[in-house]
Amino acid sequence: MVRFENVGLRYGMGPEVLKDINFSIAPRSFQYLTGPSGAGKTTLIRLILMALKPTRGLVNLFGQDVSRLDPATLTAFRRRMGVVFQDFRLLDHLTVYENVALPLRVLGKEEASYRAEVVELLRWVGLGERMHAVPTVLSGGEKQRAAIARALIGRPELLLADEPTGNVDPNLGRRLLRLFMELQQLGTAVVIATHDLALMELYDAPRLVLADGHLHVDA
Amino acid sequence: MVRFENVGLRYGMGPEVLKDINFSIAPRSFQYLTGPSGAGKTTLIRLILMALKPTRGLVNLFGQDVSRLDPATLTAFRRRMGVVFQDFRLLDHLTVYENVALPLRVLGKEEASYRAEVVELLRWVGLGERMHAVPTVLSGGEKQRAAIARALIGRPELLLADEPTGNVDPNLGRRLLRLFMELQQLGTAVVIATHDLALMELYDAPRLVLADGHLHVDA
Amino acid sequence: MSTPETEENDSEQGERGLPPNLRRDQPLVPVDSAAGRALVAVIAILTFLASLSAGAAVLTARASEQWRGAVANEMTIQVRPDSRRNIEADVARAVEMAQGVASIGEVRAVPKAESDKLLEPWLGAGLDLVELPVPRLIVLRLKGAPGADLAAFKDNLRREVPTASLDDHRLWLRRLSTMANTIILAGVATVLLVLTAAALAIAFATRGAMAGSRDSVEVLHLVGADDAFIAREFQSRFVRLGLKGGGAGGLAAIVAIALLGWFTSRWSAAPESEQLQALFGAFEIGWSGYAVVLLVAVIVAAIAGLVSRFTVRHYLGVLT
C-alpha cells in the first residue's frame, strides 16, 4: 500500500533529515512511528501524503510511483487517506461540525447524506456539545479530537495520525486508540506517530523507529 | 503570590467552566495542574495571566486584587511571569532567536546585553542549530522547546507552563522538567499543567486537580 | 464539562434527533474578515471615482451632441453690405433661393436689430449700430443630413448674390468638438486608470488572502479538494466582495450625481452658472448616464471575478 525505497529528504540546503528510508505498510496493518523530537516523523508522514517530494529514492503509493502522478490521481489518492496533523490544522472560520464534514464536502456530497454520521462521530469523540463552536474557542484536547474526527470521517484506506494523543488525558487517549483499532478492523491501515510510551504499551504493534535519519522496525 | 477566592468563570452565555475555585500558590513552590481534557486548565492559567476576567470571585496576584489594576501595573505584573502556551504562540515572522529574546526586547534592553544568555538557553533546550529558523519550519517538539525557552528567558517569579511536554519524547521531557526544577531552586514558583502521568511520577509535587469545574489539591 | 459521553448516548442518537442548522452556508475561505472589508472599501471608492468620471464623460458627450446636432443642422448665409448694392434686396433674393432647395427646411432672415445685438458683446454696448453697415444673417435649418443639393446651392448663391456666403460652421464645430473630446477622453482615461487600479487592488488582495490562507489551502488539498474546487471557493468570495464594493461605489456615484444635478439646477440663477450650462447642458446625465454608472459597477465586479480567478489559479500552480 505504501512502499519507500532508499528515500532521502533534505529541506532546501539543509542537512538530510531522512536518509535511505526503506519500509512498507501493508493494507489493514497497524503500526507506530516513533523517534526523538526532530527525528523526522512529521516529515515522513508528509512524504506519504505527497505534500513533499523526496530528494532521492522512490515512493510507491497504492501501487503507483508518485513521482509521475497527474493531479487528478493525486487528488484521488489523497481522498483514500485520512490525516491527523500534529498542529491540528482546523479551519478557524468553520465550526467543528463543518471542519469534520470537510472531506465529505469536498467530495461534493449533499449535506443531508452525511449529517447523521458526522454528528455520531463527534459525539463519540466527546464533542457532541461543542460542534457549533469554532476551533479558536476549543481547548487543546478538543481541537485534537476534532482533527481526529476529520481524519476518520471519510473511512480512509490509510490513516496517518501525527501525535494524536499529545493533548488529551490518558483516559481519552485510550478511547481514541480504541477508535483507531476499530477503524483498522474495518480495513484501514493505521500509522500513529507518537512519543507516548504508555500508549504504545497499551496495544502492542510494530514500531517504526526513526533515529539520526535512519529507520528501523521494532516488531 | 497567587490567591483565588471563590472564583467562577463562564465564557459568554455558556455553562460555568470554573466554579468556586479556591487555591493559592506560594513563592518558590512547584505544583502540577491536571484534569481531563476540557476541564479548564488553560482557562485557569489565562485567569492568572489576567488575559481573562473572572465572572465572579477574587483573584489576588502579588498581593494585589487584579480587578482594580491600572494598565501600567498589569504590564509590570506580566513581566514577572513567564508562560508556555499549549499552542506555543510563537511569532511566525521572527526567528527562534528573536522569539525567545522577545520578553527582553519588550523591556527595551539592548540586544548585546542578552545575546549570550539567549544563545545559551537555546543550546540547552537543543535548539542551538535551529535558532535562525522561523517557527513554521520547526518540528512540533522544537516549537514547544522554543516556547519554553521564551517563558524562561526573563527568569520570572512565576512560571506557568501549559502542557509543556506534549510534543517531545520522554527523554527530552525529563530534561525539560529538570530545567523547571532548576528554575524553582533559583526562586521561581512553577505551575505545570499536564496530562502526562509519567512526568508527574518522575518528580513528586502537589497536584491541583480540576474536574467538573471544581478544584481539589492532591498533596 | 465536555468529557466524552458514554457509549449508551451514542446508541440513543437516533431518538435524540439531529441539531438543526448544522452547516451554515459558509464558503471554505473566510469571507467577512477585516481584510475583506478593506478590499470592499477600496473597490467602492475606486468604483465611485470611475463612475463619476464615466458620468462626466457621458454628460459632456450628451451636451456636445446637442451642440453638434444644433450646429450641424444649421447653416447661415452671411450677406455683406456693399455700398453699390441694396443689402435688403440681396437678403430677400438669398432667402428666396434657399427656400427652393430641397434639403433646407426652414429659412429665417435675422432682422437687423437682432444681428446687431449679436455683435454687441464684441463691439461694445454703447455703439450705435444703426449707422453701421453690419453684415446680415440668414439662418437655414436643414432637414436631416446635408444633401448634395447644398453644394449646388452654394455655387448658385455665389453667382447670383456675390456679397452672400454660405457658412456651415465648420470652424465652430471643430473648436467645440476638440473641447468636448478632450473632456470625454480625460473621463475615459480616468475610468480606465481607475479600473486598472481596481484590478491591481483585487489581484494584490487575492494574493494576500491566498498567502494568508496558505495553510487552509494546504489543508483543503490534503483532505482531497482539487484545484478547481479551491479556485471556485476563492473566486466566489472575491466576486462577492467585488459586487459589494462595486454596488456601494456605484450607488454613491448615482447619489452624488443626482445631488450635483439638483444643486446646479438651484444655482443656475447665478450668473456664473451660464458658462457651465453652456458647456454641460442642464447637468442631466439621463438614463444612459445611469446605465453607464451601473455598467462600471458591473465591470468592476467582473474584473474582481476574473482577476481573482487568474490569481488563484496562478498561485495554486505555484504551490504544487
Add this chain to the structure above:
Amino acid sequence: MSTPETEENDSEQGERGLPPNLRRDQPLVPVDSAAGRALVAVIAILTFLASLSAGAAVLTARASEQWRGAVANEMTIQVRPDSRRNIEADVARAVEMAQGVASIGEVRAVPKAESDKLLEPWLGAGLDLVELPVPRLIVLRLKGAPGADLAAFKDNLRREVPTASLDDHRLWLRRLSTMANTIILAGVATVLLVLTAAALAIAFATRGAMAGSRDSVEVLHLVGADDAFIAREFQSRFVRLGLKGGGAGGLAAIVAIALLGWFTSRWSAAPESEQLQALFGAFEIGWSGYAVVLLVAVIVAAIAGLVSRFTVRHYLGVLT
C-alpha cells in the same frame, strides 16, 4: 538531528563564540506580507490619482493666473466712430490723456488693420473692412494694481472724448474665472476624495492587519509589552508602507505629467491643440506643480501614520 546537545556543550559555549547576525532588524509585526504589498499598490494608485488631480488643478490655476494677470493688467479704450467727429483725432487725444495717468505704464493704439483682423472671425473673412467705420482700440498696460487715478481718468475721458469708453474686461474676467475655478475646484475635490479613500483604505488595512495579528498582539501583551510599544511597532510599519506607496504613486504621477507635457508640446502643431493651449497654457506645471505632487505623496504617508496610529490605539483599547 537536533536532539538536545549534551551538557558538556553548554559549558563550551564561551569558547565557541556567538553566531553573528542573530537579530535581523525586523519589526515585531510582519512587514512585507502580500497584504502589505496590496496596501502599497492601492496607496500608490490613489496617490497617483490624487497627484494627477492636484497637477491639473495647479496647471489650471497657473494658466488662469496668467490670463487673469494679463487681463487684469490690461485695459482697453474703445473709440467709436462717429460721422460728426474725426476718429483719428479722438484716438490721438485719448492716447495723450492716458499717457498722463500715473498708474498707466504703456499705451498703444491698435492700428486699424490690426483691429479689423480681430473682428474678422465674427464678421466673416471676405468683408472689406476698410470701408467700414469699425471702432478703434487703445490698449493700456497698467503698472501694478489699478490705482485711484483710473476712476478720475475714466471721467475725464468721457468728458473730453465722448465717443471713447474705458473697458476693464470685468465680464471676461468673470467668465474665465468661473471656468478656471470650476476646474480647480473639481481638482481639489478629487484630491480630497482620493485622500479620504487612502485614509479609509489604510484604516481598513490596519484593522485587517490587527485582526490578522490578533494573536501576535495578545502574545506581545502577555510577554509584557505595553500598548505604546505595540502601537509604535504597528505604526512604524504602516508609515513605511504609506511612504512606499505614496512615493511610488507620486513618482508615477510626475513621470506621467512630464510625458504629457512632452506629448502636448510635440502635438501643439496640430490645430486642435490651440483650444487646449488657450485653456491650459503650455501644459507646464512648473516647480510649484511638482512640489504639490510631492506634498500629496507626503500627506498620504502622514495620513497613513496618523490613521494607523489611531486605529491601532482604538483596537488595543477594544482588546483590553
